[in-house]
Amino acid sequence: xxxxxxxxxxxxxxxxxxxxxxxxxxxxxxxxxxxxxxxxxxxxxxxxxxxxxxxxxxxxxxxxxxxxxxxxxxxxxxxxxxxxxxxxxxxxxxxxxxxxxxxxxxxxxxxxxxxxxxxxxxxxxxxxxxxxxxxxxxxxxxxxxxxxxxxxxxxxxxxxxxxxxxxxxxxxxxxxxxxxxxxxxxxxxxxxxxxxxxxxxxxxxxxxxxxxxxxxxxxxxxxxxxxxxxxxxxxxxxxxxxxxxx
Amino acid sequence: xxxxxxxxxxxxxxxxxxxxxxxxxxxxxxxxxxxxxxxxxxxxxxxxxxxxxxxxxxxxxxxxxxxxxxxxxxxxxxxxxxxxxxxxxxxxxxxxxxxxxxxxxxxxxxxxxxxxxxxxxxxxxxxxxxxxxxxxxxxxxxxxxxxxxxxxxxxxxxxxxxxxxxxxxxxxxxxxxxxxxxxxxxxxxxxxxxxxxxxxxxxxxxxxxxxxxxxxxxxxxxxxxxxxxxxxxxxxxxxxxxxxxxxxxxxxxxxxxxxxxxxxxxxxxxxxxxxxxxxxxxxxxxxxxxxxxxxxxxxxxxxxxxxxxxxxxxxxxxxxxxxxxxxxxxxxxxxxxxxxxxxxxxxxxxxxxxxxxxxxxxxxxxxxxxxxxxxxxxxxxxxxxxxxxxxxxxxxxxxxxxxxxxxxxxxxxxxxxxxxxxxxxxxxxxxxxxxxxxxxxxxxxxxxxxxxxxxxxxxxxxxxxxxxxxxxxxxxxxxxxxxxxxxxxxxxxxxxxxxxxxxxxxxxxxxxxxxxxxxxxxxxxxxxxxxxxxxxxxxxxxxxxxxxxxxxxxxxxxxxxxxxxxxxxxxxxxxxxxxxxxxxxxxxxxxxxxxxxxxxxxxxx
Numbered sequence: 001x002x003x004x005x006x007x008x009x010x011x012x013x014x015x016x017x018x019x020x021x022x023x024x025x026x027x028x029x030x031x032x033x034x035x036x037x038x039x040x041x042x043x044x045x046x047x048x049x050x051x052x053x054x055x056x057x058x059x060x061x062x063x064x065x066x067x068x069x070x071x072x073x074x075x076x077x078x079x080x081x082x083x084x085x086x087x088x089x090x091x092x093x094x095x096x097x098x099x100x101x102x103x104x105x106x107x108x109x110x111x112x113x114x115x116x117x118x119x120x121x122x123x124x125x126x127x128x129x130x131x132x133x134x135x136x137x138x139x140x141x142x143x144x145x146x147x148x149x150x151x152x153x154x155x156x157x158x159x160x161x162x163x164x165x166x167x168x169x170x171x172x173x174x175x176x177x178x179x180x181x182x183x184x185x186x187x188x189x190x191x192x193x194x195x196x197x198x199x200x201x202x203x204x205x206x207x208x209x210x211x212x213x214x215x216x217x218x219x220x221x222x223x224x225x226x227x228x229x230x231x232x233x234x235x236x237x238x239x240x241x242x243x244x245x246x
Numbered sequence: 247x248x249x250x251x252x253x254x255x256x257x258x259x260x261x262x263x264x265x266x267x268x269x270x271x272x273x274x275x276x277x278x279x280x281x282x283x284x285x286x287x288x289x290x291x292x293x294x295x296x297x298x299x300x301x302x303x304x305x306x307x308x309x310x311x312x313x314x315x316x317x318x319x320x321x322x323x324x325x326x327x328x329x330x331x332x333x334x335x336x337x338x339x340x341x342x343x344x345x346x347x348x349x350x351x352x353x354x355x356x357x358x359x360x361x362x363x364x365x366x367x368x369x370x371x372x373x374x375x376x377x378x379x380x381x382x383x384x385x386x387x388x389x390x391x392x393x394x395x396x397x398x399x400x401x402x403x404x405x406x407x408x409x410x411x412x413x414x415x416x417x418x419x420x421x422x423x424x425x426x427x428x429x430x431x432x433x434x435x436x437x438x439x440x441x442x443x444x445x446x447x448x449x450x451x452x453x454x455x456x457x458x459x460x461x462x463x464x465x466x467x468x469x470x471x472x473x474x475x476x477x478x479x480x481x482x483x484x485x486x487x488x489x490x491x492x493x494x495x496x497x498x499x500x501x502x503x504x505x506x507x508x509x510x511x512x513x514x515x516x517x518x519x520x521x522x523x524x525x526x527x528x529x530x531x532x533x534x535x536x537x538x539x540x541x542x543x544x545x546x547x548x549x550x551x552x553x554x555x556x557x558x559x560x561x562x563x564x565x566x567x568x569x570x571x572x573x574x575x576x577x578x579x580x581x582x583x584x585x586x587x588x589x590x591x592x593x594x595x596x597x598x599x600x601x602x603x604x605x606x607x608x609x610x611x612x613x614x615x616x617x618x619x620x621x622x623x624x625x626x627x628x629x630x631x632x633x634x635x636x637x638x639x640x641x642x643x644x645x646x647x648x649x650x651x652x653x654x655x656x657x658x659x660x661x662x663x664x665x666x667x668x669x670x671x672x673x674x675x676x677x678x679x680x681x682x683x684x685x686x687x688x689x690x691x692x693x694x695x696x697x698x699x700x701x702x703x704x705x706x707x708x709x710x711x712x713x714x715x716x717x718x719x720x721x722x723x724x725x726x727x728x729x730x731x732x733x734x735x736x737x738x739x740x741x742x743x744x745x746x747x748x749x750x751x752x753x754x755x756x757x758x759x760x761x762x763x764x765x766x767x768x769x770x771x772x773x774x775x776x777x778x779x780x781x782x783x784x785x786x787x788x789x790x791x792x793x794x795x796x797x798x799x800x801x802x803x804x805x806x807x808x809x810x811x812x813x814x815x816x817x818x819x820x821x822x823x824x825x826x827x828x829x830x831x832x833x834x835x836x837x838x839x840x841x842x843x844x845x846x847x848x849x850x851x
Binding site for chain 2: 019022023026027030033049052053054055056057058060061064065067086090091094095098099128129132135136139140142143144146147150151175179182
């Protein structure tokens with residue numbers, strides 16, 4: 001028991017130190033960018049990202065740096081990542097919109113009931129991390145209400161526990177839904193042009209071609225190939241190196 | 247003063263000591279049997295010049311001479327002598343006649359002339375077979391360029407000279423060269439053309455520069471400057487068979503007549519290179535040369551709606567005339583509150599000594615439409631310097647204009663009238679700036695449900711709920727009676743008991759009836775007050791009652807009924823039947839009253 005405690009404490013301190021170093025690196029990048037040294041800023045931020053850390057601001061700044069040196073696909077990729085982490089940030093949405101202007105392909109999503117758009121808006125209003133926090137938080141609150149009801153033997157009102165319990169269920173459903181969606185992630189085409197094949201094979205027939213910056217959904221993967229789907233439902237295979245997962 | 251004098255003396259003595267020794271012929275091509283005059287000229291010494299050594303001759307033979315003539319000239323107060331030895335040579339064989347070098351020793355120094363080649367043609371052939379035609383003519387025009395290869399917009403200086411041996415008068419340019427692809431600028435020359443002498447393939451000519459032009463190519467590639475035509479009066483002499491040729495001199499004026507001739511300059515090809523792409527600044531607009539720029543505002547503070555003039559002056563040497571406007575897009579350059587108009591452009595070009603310099607001025611009229619400090623940003627202007635072959639970028643300082651509130655803005659509050667208000671104009675679009683705060687960092691690539699903490703925080707509260715529930719059940723069991731259950735069942739049990747009591751109402755032995763009423767009421771109250779039914783005494787009833795805020799009349803009534811029942815049971819003080827009925831009704835009333843109270847309490851919560 002004691003050993004476990006010491007181990008957990010050590011783990012905590014190590015993670016704190018790592019976060020501190022990450023923060024100072026991030027600020028180094030901010031200084032470089034402010035002085036107009038975009039390449040240096042990009043290099044520093046990239047090193048933070050490659051250390052295995054991410055934050056919404058980091059992804060957004062990486063997007064900005066890539067945009068400045070005209071790496072459009074990378075800029076879109078990082079803006080999309082930033083949007084996953086900061087879904088309600090106006091800067092991220094605006095810059096993503098600007099970066100998307102240079103996308104060549106236009107994919108028409110099939111028309112659907114407008115209510116589904118609203119559902120999407122509600123579902124994507126929170127980031128997955130925020131959803132988890134809400135789900136856990138309302139779970140704890142529900143339990144607290146139930147315990148209070150048991151201890152006070154029915155002499156408390158039922159309205160508050162009911163609302164809390166319903167919210168817990170709602171956030172739980174949304175959280176699980178989003179987690180399931182994430183198991184088929186999106187990706188961005190990172191090369192100028194990619195020929196989409198009918199099978200995971202170089203000799204397979206070309207079905208259509210996609211260009212830099214387009215967002216696609218990865219349905220599955222097979223030995224260096226990705227089975228992708230467009231917003232209009234068309235499917236095909238591309239080499240895994242020609243797209244990067246958001 | 248002394249030093250100047252000394253310098254003069256010194257130069258005079260040098261002029262005395264230094265002589266010039268030159269050889270020239272009057273024509274470079276002759277027919278066999280014709281004569282050529284060889285002149286050996288010694289310049290710079292007034293006296294004591296020895297006769298030079300007669301040069302060796304191939305294909306020519308000496309026919310006469312040397313004849314000596316001396317000339318004295320006074321230039322700037324100094325006497326300069328010149329002695330000419332004239333040899334008359336006759337061409338003997340066709341081919342190339344060679345006149346070798348002649349030497350002269352003067353004051354211990356040896357001077358040598360250049361050898362001269364003479365073309366000797368057969369008797370019937372024309373005198374001008376090959377070779378540059380103009381060179382054997384009496385009068386021709388040559389063009390010199392200061393460079394053959396040039397950059398676009400870089401200056402090329404063209405110098406037109408006339409070469410003549412015969413005396414000429416009244417030169418007149420009848421056709422100027424067409425200079426397509428150039429911007430040309432005339433370079434003014436002195437009114438009287440200075441004449442100097444030049445020897446071309448041994449023939450002495452007098453040369454005068456009569457036209458100079460500075461050209462700035464506006465295109466790239468091979469550009470051609472076409473011929474210039476000059477009309478002149480030339481004195482021609484009748485060619486006479488004079489064995490010595492001595493009397494051909496125009497000085498004698500014998501047999502001379504004038505003739506009008508048109509002389510053409512050869513066309514000139516200039517190769518124009520495009521400016522180097524490497525290192526070319528983004529704002530480069532074709533300025534080539536060496537420039538400076540300045541920006542001035544005529545006023546630094548003005549009331550709104552009053553005009554100010556912003557002047558950019560580009561000063562220097564180069565293609566002044568084709569300099570581009572320093573502000574290509576005034577709409578986006580000036581702040582939106584400054585109304586700008588097209589600039590007034592003036593040029594001031596100076597042409598001196600083959601240089602084209604001067605200034606170009608761009609005057610912008612600006613009208614500030616709102617009060618406040620208006621910033622005019624700095625501008626950059628780039629030019630290519632052909633000397634250093636590099637681009638340079640100039641910049642002007644940023645200027646500020648203090649705008650005060652105008653006199654006639656109108657409106658009672660002194661604000662801008664609604665009619666004059668404008669929407670905020672969007673000038674450009676760019677990505678939003680970076681974020682300075684990092685926010686919280688998380689490990690990436692780990693789904694939330696893959697983390698241990700998620701499952702822990704999700705399940706732990708429910709485990710707590712389960713534990714609390716189990717504990718509660720255990721305590722209830724320990725207390726012996728499930729109080730909660732009894733509490734809930736109390737009303738129905740009470741009603742059942744009271745119904746049974748009603749059946750006993752008419753019975754003769756009253757003890758059973760009173761016992762039923764007492765038990766029913768006591769069990770009911772104990773259950774509703776969460777107390778164990780055993781040993782539920784009056785004292786406990788009162789204590790439990792006090793914990794709630796139930797009305798005390800009911801308590802009083804209950805106590806009275808229980809007392810009366812006890813009195814009837816144990817003191818055999820039976821009541822008549824109507825009193826029994828009253829007791830029963832009162833007991834029912836108590837149960838109903840308590841139920842009502844509990845119901846209202848439940849609603850309140």
